[in-house]
Amino acid sequence: MLYFLGVNRYRLYFIxxxxxxxxxLQLSAQSRQQDSLYVFDLINKxxxxxxxxxxxxxxxxxxxxxxxxxxxxxxxxxxxxLIKTGEIYIDKDELDKAAKSxxxxxxxxxxxxxxxxxxxxxxxxxxxxxxxxxxxxxIKLYEKCLQYYLKxxxxxxxxxxxxxxxxxxxxxxxxxxxxxYLFHSVRVYENYFPEEAGELGAAYNNISTVYYGLNDMxxxxxxxxxxxxxxxxxxxxxxxxVSCCNISQYYISISKEESEKYLKLCEQYAVxxxxxxxxxxxxxxxxxxxxxxxxxxxxxxxELKSIAGLEKSGKNPAMLSRRYIGAAIxxxxxxxxxxxxxxxxxxxKGMLDLxxxxxxxRDYFWQLSDYYRNAGNYQEAFDNYKRxxxxxxxxxxxxxxxxxxxxxxxxxxxxxxxxxxxxNNEQQIRQLEIDKQKAIIDGNAALALQxxxxxxxxxxxxxxxxxxxxxxxxxxxxxxxxxxxxxxQLQLANKEKQLQEKTIRNQKNFRNFLxxxxxxxxLLGYLFFNRYQLKKKLEQQExxxxxxxxxxxxxxxxxxxxxxxxxxxxxxARRNLSQPExxxxxxxxxxxxIQRISESLxxxxxxxNPRYDQPDTLFIRMKRYAADMFDGKNINSRxxxxxxxxxxxxxxxQRRDLYLIFKEAVNNLVKYSGATEALVQLKVTxxxxxxxxxxxxxxxxxxxxxxxxxxxxMEQRAGSAGGQLSVRSAPGSGTRIELSMKIG
Numbered sequence: 212m213l214y215f216l217g218v219n220r221y222r223l224y225f226i227x228x229x230x231x232x233x234x235x236l237q238l239s240a241q242s243r244q245q246d247s248l249y250v251f252d253l254i255n256k257x258x259x260x261x262x263x264x265x266x267x268x269x270x271x272x273x274x275x276x277x278x279x280x281x282x283x284x285x286x287x288x289x290x291x292x293l294i295k296t297g298e299i300y301i302d303k304d305e306l307d308k309a310a311k312s313x314x315x316x317x318x319x320x321x322x323x324x325x326x327x328x329x330x331x332x333x334x335x336x337x338x339x340x341x342x343x344x345x346x347x348x349x350i351k352l353y354e355k356c357l358q359y360y361l362k363x364x365x366x367x368x369x370x371x372x373x374x375x376x377x378x379x380x381x382x383x384x385x386x387x388x389x390x391x392y393l394f395h396s397v398r399v400y401e402n403y404f405p406e407e408a409g410e411l412g413a414a415y416n417n418i419s420t421v422y423y424g425l426n427d428m429x430x431x432x433x434x435x436x437x438x439x440x441x442x443x444x445x446x447x448x449x450x451x452x453v454s455c456c457n458i459s460q461y462y463i464s465i466s467k468e469e470s471e472k473y474l475k476l477c478e479q480y481a482v483x484x485x486x487x488x489x490x491x492x493x494x495x496x497x498x499x500x501x502x503x504x505x506x507x508x509x510x511x512x513x514e515l516k517s518i519a520g521l522e523k524s525g526k527n528p529a530m531l532s533r534r535y536i537g538a539a540i541x542x543x544x545x546x547x548x549x550x551x552x553x554x555x556x557x558x559x560k561g562m563l564d565l566x567x568x569x570x571x572x573r574d575y576f577w578q579l580s581d582y583y584r585n586a587g588n589y590q591e592a593f594d595n596y597k598r599x600x601x602x603x604x605x606x607x608x609x610x611x612x613x614x615x616x617x618x619x620x621x622x623x624x625x626x627x628x629x630x631x632x633x634x635n636n637e638q639q640i641r642q643l644e645i646d647k648q649k650a651i652i653d654g655n656a657a658l659a660l661q662x663x664x665x666x667x668x669x670x671x672x673x674x675x676x677x678x679x680x681x682x683x684x685x686x687x688x689x690x691x692x693x694x695x696x697x698x699x700q701l702q703l704a705n706k707e708k709q710l711q712e713k714t715i716r717n718q719k720n721f722r723n724f725l726x727x728x729x730x731x732x733x734l735l736g737y738l739f740f741n742r743y744q745l746k747k748k749l750e751q752q753e754x755x756x757x758x759x760x761x762x763x764x765x766x767x768x769x770x771x772x773x774x775x776x777x778x779x780x781x782x783x784a785r786r787n788l789s790q791p792e793x794x795x796x797x798x799x800x801x802x803x804x805i806q807r808i809s810e811s812l813x814x815x816x817x818x819x820n821p822r823y824d825q826p827d828t829l830f831i832r833m834k835r836y837a838a839d840m841f842d843g844k845n846i847n848s849r850x851x852x853x854x855x856x857x858x859x860x861x862x863x864x865q866r867r868d869l870y871l872i873f874k875e876a877v878n879n880l881v882k883y884s885g886a887t888e889a890l891v892q893l894k895v896t897x898x899x900x901x902x903x904x905x906x907x908x909x910x911x912x913x914x915x916x917x918x919x920x921x922x923x924x925m926e927q928r929a930g931s932a933g934g935q936l937s938v939r940s941a942p943g944s945g946t947r948i949e950l951s952m953k954i955g
Contacts, residue, residue: 247285247287247288249279250276250279250280250285250288250291250292251276251288251291253272253273253275253276253279253292254272254273254276254288254291254292254295256272257269257270257271257272257273257276257295257299258295260272261295261298261299261302266299266302266303269295269299270296270299273292273293273295273296273299274292274296276288276291276292276295277289277292277293277296280292286319286322286323287323287325287328289319290316290319290320290323290325290328291328293312293315293316293319294312294316294328294331294335296312297309297312297313297316297335298335300312301335301338301339301342304342304526306339306342306343309335309338309339310336310339312335313332313333313335313336313338313339314332314336315332316328316331316332316335317329317332317333317336318332319332320332326359326360326364327360327364327366327368329359329360330356330357330359330360330361330368331356331368333352333353333355333356333359334352334353334356334361334368334371334372336352337349337350337351337352337353337356337372337375338375340352341375341378341379344382344528344529344565344566346379346382346383347383349375349379350376350379350380353372353375353376353379354376356368356372357369357372357373357376365399365402365403366403367400367404367407367410369399370396370399370400370404370407370410370414371396371410373392373393373395373396373399374392374393374396374410374413374414374417376392377389377390377391377392377393377395377396377417378417380392381417381420381421381424381570382529382568382570383569384568384569384570384602386421386424386425389421390418390421393414393417393418393421394418396410396414397411397414397415397418400414408441408442408444408445409441409442409445409447409450411438411441412438412439412440412441412442412444412445412450412454413438413450414438415434415435415437415438416434416435416438416442416450416453416454416457418434419431419432419433419434419435419438419457419461420457422434423457423460423461424570428461428462428464428465431457431461432458432461432462432465435454435457435458435461436458438454439451439454439455439458442454447484448480448481448483448484448489449480449481449484449486449488449489451476451480452476452477452478452479452480452481452483452484452486452489452492452493453489453492455473455474455476455477455480456473456474456477456492456493456495456496458473459471459472459473459474459476459477459496459499459500460496460499463499463500463503464503467504470500470503471500474493474496474497474500477492477493477496478493478497481493487520487524488524488526488527490520491516491517491520491521491524491530494513494514494516494517494520495513495514495517495530495534495537497509497510497513498510498511498513498514498517498537498541501513502537502541502544507541507544507545508545510541511538511541511542511545514534514537514538514541515538517534518531518534518535518538521534528562528565528566529562529566529568529571531562532558532559532562532563532566532568532571532575533559533571533574535555535556535558535559535562536555536556536559536571536574536575536578538555539552539553539555539556539559539578539582540578540581540582542555543582543585549586552582556575556578556579556582559571559575560575563575569602570602572598572602573599573602573603576595576596576598576599576602577595577596577599577603579591579595580592580593580595580596580599583595664791664795710742710745710749713745714742717738720734720738721734721735721738777805777808781798784798826853826860826861826866829861829866829869829870830852830853830893832870833852833870833873833891834850834852834891836873836874836877837850837873837877837889837891838850840877840878840881841877841881841889843881844881845887846880846881846886846887846888846889846906847887847888847889848888848889848890848891849888849889849890849891850891850892851890851891851892851893851894852892852893853893853894853895860954861900861954864931864932865932865952865954868928868929868931868932868934869900869902869932869950869952871928872902872925872928872929872936872950873891873902873904875921875924875925876904876925876948877891877904878921879921879922880904880906880908880946883908883911884906884908884909884910884945884946885908885909886906886907886908886909886945887907887908888906888907889904889905889906889907890903890904890905890906891903891904892904895954898953898954899951899952899953899954900951900952900953900954901949901950901951901952902949902950902951902952903947903948903949903950904947904948905945905946905947905948906945906946907945908945908946909942909943909945910940910941910942910943910944910945910946911940911941911942911946912940912941912942913938913940922938925948929950929952932952933952933953934950934951934952934953935950935951935952936948936949936950937949937950
């Protein structure tokens with residue numbers, strides 16, 4: 212029967228993970244980076260031997276990586292050495308050792324507050340339960356690791372977890388959930404890791420077995436051939452053998468020639484792989500082919516080969532139970548002794564009672580009923596047939612089929628919609644270009660202009676689609692910023708703990724050298740100086756963390772909301788394509804939002820760039836911005852700024868707040884004042900920076916001023932920067948905005 216690949220074999224991209232986990236604090240960055248590179252280089256070597264089937268050599272490098280990490284207190288390296296160790300033990304079917312490795316990984320993850328490591332620990336514990344045929348326990352662990360981290364943060368481990376979870380539900384006879392999680396696995400790999408051909412091949416192959424269970428051979432063949440294309444890219448002969456074996460099985464009831472063609476390929480790849488599991492699978496496929504063509508003697512010999520291999524390995528009791536059933540029905544066709552036939556059935560039943568496998572129970576009772584019917588024992592035949600019906604109806608019902616069809620339709624629709632939308636836009640634009648050229652040739656200027664307007668409209672629609680893709684990318688950037696901020700917070704806590712431990716040690720040293728006067732004074736001076744340096748570094752880290760949190764909040768609150776608005780406007784434009792003027796209005800509003808997002812991102816990037824730490828660059832940017840704004844409204848402006856080498860410094864936060872207050876004040880002046888003259892003045896005296904922005908416009912009465920002009924935001928920013936903002940205005944008397952701020 213079919214071989215379902217329950218676990219995708221995956222490679223760890225260790226160098227990337229190494230740099231992700233490097234500590235961010237400058238004090239120990241260089242030494243920790245060297246530790247990380249050394250440890251993950253060892254794990255990489257282990258991975259090479261593991262992929263070549265040399266497990267002992269792979270385990271040796273894993274132990275070296277783990278020992279080094281323990282000696283150097285490098286928990287991340289220790290965790291990933293144990294992850295690779297667990298993967299090797301799972302492949303060797305040494306599940307007790309794999310369980311211990313997975314528990315150790317999970318423990319390190321919880322201690323270090325490392326969500327990814329914690330989730331991988333639960334994932335590997337789930338794999339141990341899966342291979343122990345404890346499907347309920349495995350399901351709980353897979354769902355736990357997905358909910359905890361892997362569902363919200365797509366990684367290769369997410370695709371693996373979804374794939375294994377689908378396999379578990381399939382073994383429990385729930386084809387709907389099996390299909391649901393397998394399509395989740397495919398989405399993860401296609402959307403985030405399309406280069407992972409091996410994993411995509413495994414997921415598609417598993418989906419094909421769902422349709423085989425529904426007896427939908429055309430769908431089964433379709434997905435199995437997709438799986439085979441990916442496996443040809445990955446070049447894994449063993450997995451190519453699996454795909455060919457499955458396709459051969461699917462073709463049995465459709466085309467004898469195609470079935471035999473893929474059987475030969477299955478055997479060829481199995482021999483090439485030198486993997487006993489693939490050879491057993493090819494024996495099973497040969498049995499199915501020969502049995503379906505009434506060549507029972509040949510089929511029986513292949514079945515005996517598969518049983519011998521499975522009994523020797525002891526690794527796949529579910530498949531072995533099916534092979535006992537196959538041997539029984541083939542022996543019956545050859546009219547062998549009834550004792551031998553019933554002996555095979557008893558062996559199958561004994562294994563199924565341990566596995567509680569509903570699909571295999573279904574087939575067992577069907578074949579046993581058929582045996583008793585041919586033997587003339589109609590009561591036993593009837594009793595076993597009723598049991599077969601109960602299991603069949605519990606596995607595949609009309610609801611199951613419709614549910615799986617809905618899952619498949621949703622997946623295919625998502626995939627095709629993206630391609631169709633892009634293709635339709637391109638085709639429409641090309642057709643409109645042709646129509647426009649025809650109108651020009653015919654001298655119909657009005658029609659040519661109409662076609663050009665339609666072309667512009669579709670082009671803007673395409674731009675908005677690209678903006679939506681950019682939105683998704685920016686969401687990923689936002690998540691990375693938040694993750695980095697969290698990582699920095701954990702590192703800060705670790706440094707505080709180190710500082711406390713060092714303080715205790717210093718106190719002990721103080722007591723030990725109390726009687727040595729000069730030595731005591733030198734030691735105290737060293738200790739206070741060292742603590743001062745650490746305190747400064749902690750303050751720098753806290754400032755950096757606050758800035759990153761602020762950037763993350765800005766991205767979420769301002770830019771995230773604007774992108775959502777763009778998405779809505781895009782949808783409205785699409786729905787009103789038949790009304791070009793209305794649609795163009797929506798697109799125009801969306802374009803304004805895109806421009807504003809671009810300016811906001813530019814301000815954020817400029818503010819955090821260390822190249823612009825000097826006040827001179829800030830003043831140049833302020834002059835350029837104000838000059839552009841005033842020129843656009845024909846306002847005569849005068850700028851008075853400090854000398855270029857004024858010798859003072861502004862912090863990142865002060866620079867940001869000063870620029871945003873200035874920008875808001877200039878915007879308000881240009882939009883609302885109606886002025887013809889404007890003055891922008893900056894003065895620096897001692898530790899004080901004073902800014903004045905005045906105009907000769909119409910002014911306003913602040914007591915009756917409605918909300919929305921940004922004055923409240925300006926006052927808040929001035930307060931957070933430790934400054935004071937004064938706004939003086941009256942109707943007909945212009946406006947005068949003054950800011951005073953302390954600088955260090």
